[in-house]
Every structure is written in C-alpha cells, then in structure tokens.
Amino acid sequence: MPLKIAILASGSGTNAQAMIDKSAAGILDVDIRMILSNRPGAGVLERARKAGLPHPALDHTLFPDRESYDRKLIAVLRESGAELIVLAGYMRLLSSAFLEAFAGRVVNIHPALLPSFPGVHGGADAQAYGVKISGCTVHFVEEKVDSGPVIIQAAVPVNAGEDPDGLMRRIHAMEHRIYPQALQWFAEGRISTRGRQVHLDPAVSPARPAVRPDGPWLVWPPLEEGF
Numbered sequence: 521m522p523l524k525i526a527i528l529a530s531g532s533g534t535n536a537q538a539m540i541d542k543s544a545a546g547i548l549d550v551d552i553r554m555i556l557s558n559r560p561g562a563g564v565l566e567r568a569r570k571a572g573l574p575h576p577a578l579d580h581t582l583f584p585d586r587e588s589y590d591r592k593l594i595a596v597l598r599e600s601g602a603e604l605i606v607l608a609g610y611m612r613l614l615s616s617a618f619l620e621a622f623a624g625r626v627v628n629i630h631p632a633l634l635p636s637f638p639g640v641h642g643g644a645d646a647q648a649y650g651v652k653i654s655g656c657t658v659h660f661v662e663e664k665v666d667s668g669p670v671i672i673q674a675a676v677p678v679n680a681g682e683d684p685d686g687l688m689r690r691i692h693a694m695e696h697r698i699y700p701q702a703l704q705w706f707a708e709g710r711i712s713t714r715g716r717q718v719h720l721d722p723a724v725s726p727a728r729p730a731v732r733p734d735g736p737w738l739v740w741p742p743l744e745e746g747f
Contacts, residue, residue, distance in 0.1 A: 522549050522550050522551040522606060522701065522707065523549060523550045523602050523603060523706055523707035524550075524551045524553050524600075524602050524603045524604070525539075525551070525552055525553065525602055525604045525606050525646065525703065526552075526553050526554050526555075526556060526600050526604075526605055526606065527539065527552060527554070527555045527556070527564075527604065527606045527607075527608050528556050528557070528558075528566040528598050528606070528607050528608065528609050528610040529555065529556075529562065529607075529608045529609045529610055530557055530558055530559050530564075530609055531559075531562055531563065531564065531609045531611070532562070532563035532564060532567075532568045532613070533555070533563055533564025533565075533608065533609065534563070534609075534692060534695075534696065535566050535608035535609060535695055535696060535699055536567060536568070536608045536609075536698065536702075537567050537696075538695075538696035538697075538700055539552065539606070539608070539700055539703065540552065540567065540568075540571045541747075542700040542704075542746070544571070545746075547700075547704075547707070547746040547747070548626055548700045548703060548704050548707070549704060550703055550704075550707055551705040552571075553570050553574065553600040553601055553602045554568075554574040554575065554576060554596075554600050554602070555567070555568035555573055555574070555575050555727055556575070556576050556578060556593075556597075556712065557578075557675060558577075558579065558580040558589075558610070558611075558612055559577070559579070560577040560579050561563050562577070562619050564608075564609075565577060570606065570655075574600075575654060577595065578593060578596065580612065581664050581731065584613075585718070586613070586615050587615050587617060590614065590615040590617055590618040591617065591668065593618065594617070594621045594695055596621070596632075596724065598609060598621075598628050603613065603625065603626070604625050604626075604627065604703070604706055605622050605625055605626045606627055606662065606699075606703065607627065607628040607629070608699070609627065609717065610724055611640070612667065614626070614661065614663075616663055617660070619661065621683065622661065624713070626660065626661040627658060627659065627660055627671065627702065627703075627706075628658070628660075628666075628727035629656060629657065629659075629661060629695050629698075629699050630642055630656060630657045630659065630666050631643035631666065631691050631692070631695065632645070632646045632655070632656070632657065633653070633654060633655045633656075633673055633675060634657040634666055634667075634670060634673075635666075636651075636658060637666070638665055638666035638667070639666065640663060642666070643650060643687070643688055643691060644656070644684060645723070646678070647678060647687055650680070651674050651678055652678055652685065653676070653677060653678060653736050654675070654676060654678050654691060655672055655674045655675040655676050655691060655737075656673070656674050656691050656692075656694055656695045656698065657672075657673045657695065658670075658671045658672045658673075658698055658699055658702040659671055659715070660718075660743055669713055669716045669717070670716045670718060670739070671702050671705075671711065671718050672698045672701060672702050672739065672741055672747075673698070673739070673740060674691075674694035674695075674697070674737055674738070674739045675737065675738045675739075676690050676691060676694060676699050676736065676737050677736050679710055680689040680733075690737075693728070694737055695740070697739075697743060697747050698739060698747075699745070700747055701743055701744065703710055703747040704744075704747070705720060708720075708724070708725075709721075711717075718740045719729070720740060721722075723744075728744035728745040728746065729744070730742040730743065730744060730745075731743040731744065731745060731746050731747065
C-alpha cells in the first residue's frame with residue numbers, strides 16, 4: 521500500500537511539486553492525502569489544484585494563538601488519514617501538542633547541512649559565514665528548531681563570491697531529489713531510529729541501483745535509481 525502523506529507548505533511549493541511529479545511518474549510510492557497551507561494565497565495550493573489533490577487553506581491569522589491553530593490542524597490531518605506529515609517550506613513553528621499527536625511522524629527539509637546553520641536563514645547564513653561546502657538536510661522534526669535526527673543529506677560546493685541565488689538554485693535542485701528519496705524509504709519501511717541515529721535498511725530485492733553523481737554533489741545515504 522502507498523504511504524499516506526500530508527504536505528504542509530507556506531510558499532510556492534517547489535518541493536511539493538517534486539513529490540507530485542515523482543508520484544505521478546510511479547517512482548514515489550505515496551498517496552498524497554492533501555496539501556495544506558496556512559496562507560490562503562500560497563502558490564502551493566495552485567500546484568495541488570492542478571494535480572487534482574485536496575488543498576485546504578487553514579489561515580493561521582484567524583486563530584487566537586498557536587495552540588488553537590494546531591489543535592484544528594491536528595484534527596484536519598487525522599481526518600485525512602495521513603501516516604507521515606511532510607513539511608515543505610512550512611513557515612510556522614509546531615507546538616508540543618502537534619508533535620505529540622504525530623510523534624516520530626513529522627519530517628522537514630532544511631537548506632543547510634545540519635546541525636550547522638539552523639533557522640529560517642540557514643542557507644544564507646552558511647554562505648555569509650564563508651563555508652566551502654553547503655547543502656540540504658532531511659530530518660525528523662522535534663520541538664527545538666532544526667534539531668531532529670538526520671535522515672539524508674546532500675552536499676554541494678560553495679564558490680567564494682558566487683551569486684546567492686545561484687547557490688540556492690543548486691541546493692534546491694538537490695532538495696527536490698533527496699526529499700522524495702527519503703519519502704520512498706519511508707514508503708518501503710526501511711527507516712528506523714536508534715537514539716539520534718537513523719538507519720536505512722537494505723532494499724528488498726530487486727534493489728534499485730545507486731545513482732552515479734551527475735554533478736558536483738555528494739549525497740548520503742546514496743540516491744537510488746529514479747531520484
């Protein structure tokens with residue numbers, strides 16, 4: 521059975537689009553139960569509409585506080601039947617009640633190599649610091665921002681003085697590959713955690729071959745065919 525997921529996003533939804541495309545191509549074995557945004561005008565909702573997916577908008581400004589908003593969000597997500605909650609540019613902190621409701625079932629992507637440069641401006645902070653390698657991280661979500669166990673990371677080189685938009689385009693290109701890959705591992709039941717260590721079990725035969733790097737990047741665990 522496909523893995524039932526709900527995607528939460530606040531912006532244009534390019535990561536959500538990567539998941540939609542991989543699912544439509546038969547590469548990513550997920551059932552996207554809904555794509556929900558806290559911003560009624562978010563571009564991700566139009567992407568969901570075009571894909572024929574449920575796309576509710578739950579405007580956070582209509583609620584008195586974070587806790588009441590998250591209580592409603594919990595109810596909507598439970599009704600959807602989602603087994604995994606996928607944050608894809610969701611620009612809100614989650615309450616402890618939300619994380620307790622979906623304990624161990626919330627994942628996120630961050631545009632830097634955690635635990636370095638957490639927070640909203642992680643990608644820009646890494647470049648401003650002068651790092652030579654940056655990238656992106658798929659991780660479990662905990663109450664502390666960008667602190668959860670790491671599932672997969674992609675590293676890309678940073679060239680001194682390069683245009684920030686150019687670097688972020690290369691990082692986003694890797695986000696669109698590693699996030700669907702991580703979801704596929706969940707769909708195949710291959711992800712397990714022991715403390716802070718996330719383990720990837722071997723694929724059931726026939727295993728997909730690993731992807732050879734097609735550019736200046738490194739991903740670990742390695743990408744598999746189709747990603």
